[in-house]
Amino acid sequence: MDILSRMRQEMRAVLEDNILSFWKDKMTDPVNGGFYGRITGTDELNPQAVKGAVLNARILWTFSSAYRLLGKPEYLETATRAKRVIIDRFYDKEHGGIYWSLDYTGTPSDTKKQIYALGFAIYGLSEYHRATGDEEALTYAVRLFGDIERHSFDSVKNGYCEALACDWSEIADMRLSAKDENERKTMNTHLHILEPYTNLYRVWKDAALEKQLRNLVTLFTDKILNQQTGHLELFFDDDWVSKYRIVSYGHDIEASWLLHEAALVLGDKALLEKVEPLVEYIAAAADEGLTTEGSMIYETFPGKGKTDTDCHWWVQAENVVGHINLYQHFDDEVALQKAFRCWEYIKKHLIDYKSGEWHWSVRADGTVNTADDKAGFWKCPYHNGRMCMEMIERFP
Numbered sequence: 023m024d025i026l027s028r029m030r031q032e033m034r035a036v037l038e039d040n041i042l043s044f045w046k047d048k049m050t051d052p053v054n055g056g057f058y059g060r061i062t063g064t065d066e067l068n069p070q071a072v073k074g075a076v077l078n079a080r081i082l083w084t085f086s087s088a089y090r091l092l093g094k095p096e097y098l099e100t101a102t103r104a105k106r107v108i109i110d111r112f113y114d115k116e117h118g119g120i121y122w123s124l125d126y127t128g129t130p131s132d133t134k135k136q137i138y139a140l141g142f143a144i145y146g147l148s149e150y151h152r153a154t155g156d157e158e159a160l161t162y163a164v165r166l167f168g169d170i171e172r173h174s175f176d177s178v179k180n181g182y183c184e185a186l187a188c189d190w191s192e193i194a195d196m197r198l199s200a201k202d203e204n205e206r207k208t209m210n211t212h213l214h215i216l217e218p219y220t221n222l223y224r225v226w227k228d229a230a231l232e233k234q235l236r237n238l239v240t241l242f243t244d245k246i247l248n249q250q251t252g253h254l255e256l257f258f259d260d261d262w263v264s265k266y267r268i269v270s271y272g273h274d275i276e277a278s279w280l281l282h283e284a285a286l287v288l289g290d291k292a293l294l295e296k297v298e299p300l301v302e303y304i305a306a307a308a309d310e311g312l313t314t315e316g317s318m319i320y321e322t323f324p325g326k327g328k329t330d331t332d333c334h335w336w337v338q339a340e341n342v343v344g345h346i347n348l349y350q351h352f353d354d355e356v357a358l359q360k361a362f363r364c365w366e367y368i369k370k371h372l373i374d375y376k377s378g379e380w381h382w383s384v385r386a387d388g389t390v391n392t393a394d395d396k397a398g399f400w401k402c403p404y405h406n407g408r409m410c411m412e413m414i415e416r417f418p
Contacts, residue, residue, distance in 0.1 A: 036406075046085075081100070081402065083145050111130075112143070140174075171234065182207065217280050236293065243297065340405060379397060382394035382396070
C-alpha cells in the first residue's frame with residue numbers, strides 16, 4: 023500500500039473511531055441540551071462548564087462535513103443538534119450576531135460579539151447547508167455575513183475589527199483570549215473570516231461576498247504577510263502597523279492552504295498566479311518550526327531568544343494538511359514525506375487510543391500534556407477532524 027492510501031485509510035479510522043465517536047458519545051448534553059462545555063485532560067466531565075460559541079460552531083462544521091463525506095445518519099443527527107444550538111441559543115435575536123458563551127443551562131453568559139466566533143458560525147452553517155441543502159442554515163449564515171460587514175468591516179482603512187459589545191458598540195478589551203494582545207486587527211480573526219467566506223461562497227455566489235473574499239486574500243498577501251520572512255504578522259493597529267514580532271508556525275502552515283483554497287474557490291486565474299508562489303513561500307517559512315521527529319513547534323519571538331517548543335494537537339493537524347496541499351497541487355514529493363512523518367508523530371504521541379480524542383500537546387521534554395482540556399472552549403474536533411476529512415476528500 024502506498025503512503026497516501028495508508029494515510030487515508032488510517033485517518034478515516036481515527037476520524038470515525040477516535041474523534042467523531044468521542045464527541046457524539048461523550049459530549050452530548052442530554053439534560054440541558056446541546057453539548058457539554060468541557061472534559062478535562064484527565065477525562066473528567068465538567069457538566070457545569072461554560073459553553074463556548076467557537077466550540078459549538080466547530081462541532082457543527084465537523085459533523086456537517088462528516089455527513090457530507092460519509093453519509094452516516096448519526097453524523098447528521100449530531101450536526102442538526104449543533105445547528106439548533108447555534109440558531110436557538112447562541113444567535114442574538116435582538117441585535118444579530120452570536121453570543122461568545124452560554125452558561126451550562128444554555129443561557130447567554132458573555133454576550134460580546136467576537137467576530138472570530140461569527141466567522142465559525144458561518145463556517146458551520148454554510149457546511150450544514152452544503153451537506154443537506156437546508157435553507158434555514160444558509161439564511162442564518164448570510165445574516166451573519168451581513169452582521170460582520172455592517173459592524174466589523176473598516177471601509178476606510180480596510181480589514182475587520184476584533185470584537186464589539188452585544189449591541190455592536192465599541193468595546194475596550196477586544197482580545198480573543200487572555201494570551202492574545204489587545205489590538206484592533208489580528209491575523210487570526212482575518213484567517214477565520216477568510217475560511218468561512220470561502221465556504222459560504224461555495225454555496226452562495228453573491229457579488230458582495232465575492233468582493234470581500236477577494237479583498238481578504240489581498241489583505242493577506244499585501245498587509246499580513248511579511249514579505250521578507252514569509253511569516254504572517256499577528257497583531258496590528260488600525261493602520262495595519264504590525265505591533266509585535268511573533269512567529270506562529272501553525273498559523274503559517276494553516277494559512278498557506280486556506281489562502282490557496284480561497285483563490286481556487288474564487289476560480290480567478292490571475293489571482294491564483296499571484297497566490298500560488300506565496301503558498302509555497304509561507305509553507306517554507308512554517309517549516310522552520312519542524313522538529314527532527316517531523317512535528318511542528320508552537321511559536322517563537324524573534325530577537326527575544328524565547329521559543330515555545332511544545333507540539334500542540336492543532337498545529338500538527340494543520341502541518342499535515344498544509345504539506346498534503348503542496349503535494350496535491352505542486353507535486354511536491356518532499357512535502358508528502360513531511361506530512362507522513364507528522365502523521366506518524368501524531369499516532370505515536372497525541373492520539374488517546376484508550377479514552378478517545380487527542381491530547382492537547384506534547385511538552386518540550388516529551389511528556390504528554392494532560393493539564394489542558396481534552397474537550398473545551400478551545401479544544402474542538404475541527405482541526406484534527408478536518409485533517410482526516412481533507413485527506414479523504416482530496417484523494418478519493
